[in-house]
Amino acid sequence: MRYRLFFMKIGILPLGEITPDLLGGLQQGLVKTFPDTACMIIKKVLPVPKLAFDKKRNQYSSSVILNEIRAYASKHEKLHGVLGVVDVDIYVPELNYVFGEAYTPGKAALISLWRLKPEFYGENAGPDVFVSRALKESIHELGHTLGLPHCARSLCVMHFSNSIFDTDKKQSLLCDQCYLQAALAISNLGKQP
Numbered sequence: 001m002r003y004r005l006f007f008m009k010i011g012i013l014p015l016g017e018i019t020p021d022l023l024g025g026l027q028q029g030l031v032k033t034f035p036d037t038a039c040m041i042i043k044k045v046l047p048v049p050k051l052a053f054d055k056k057r058n059q060y061s062s063s064v065i066l067n068e069i070r071a072y073a074s075k076h077e078k079l080h081g082v083l084g085v086v087d088v089d090i091y092v093p094e095l096n097y098v099f100g101e102a103y104t105p106g107k108a109a110l111i112s113l114w115r116l117k118p119e120f121y122g123e124n125a126g127p128d129v130f131v132s133r134a135l136k137e138s139i140h141e142l143g144h145t146l147g148l149p150h151c152a153r154s155l156c157v158m159h160f161s162n163s164i165f166d167t168d169k170k171q172s173l174l175c176d177q178c179y180l181q182a183a184l185a186i187s188n189l190g191k192q193p
């Protein structure tokens with residue numbers, strides 16, 4: 001039997017202007033976190049869909065943006081997952097805001113940088129804190145695309161973040177159990193024809 005090398009291919013898709021430093025940080029971090037994973041930054045920048053803006057809430061619908069990312073993913077079959085990154089405030093109807101959203105399982109994930117920036121909380125933290133928060137939320141949402149549910153362990157990256165305190169508390173790592181589940185899902189992707 002011959003084994004062929006398989007890599008899960010993730011594309012990071014900016015919607016609106018996102019700094020290269022942040023995108024590069026995510027790319028590096030994602031490759032380190034998930035086994036057998038390759039990650040590229042998509043050169044094409046999509047606009048944040050105008051349709052997603054809710055005037056009353058002064059926020060953008062996460063689901064409308066996620067739909068756009070799914071449309072992109074379905075046109076790019078070589079990618080196993082697409083992580084959209086926006087710098088606008090996003091919401092789902094039942095919550096005040098969200099850090100991100102994803103299809104579970106699926107090919108499309110989204111994170112918002114809006115509430116991850118130290119400035120948003122009047123904090124005087126450096127860029128490392130910002131990148132680390134964005135990476136945690138990215139791993140979390142991509143974990144969902146692999147079918148991972150929320151994890152009860154508060155330090156695991158798959159733990160639900162209700163606020164930035166939860167995000168800061170958890171590590172940018174999958175716990176052993178979630179890691180195994182992710183590795184299995186990735187190897188199953190490789191078995192698909």
Ligand SMILES: [Zn+2]
Pocket residue numbers: 140144150160
């Ligand atoms: Zn989640």
Ligand SMILES: [Zn+2]
Pocket residue numbers: 151152153156157158159174175176177178179
């Ligand atoms: Zn876990």
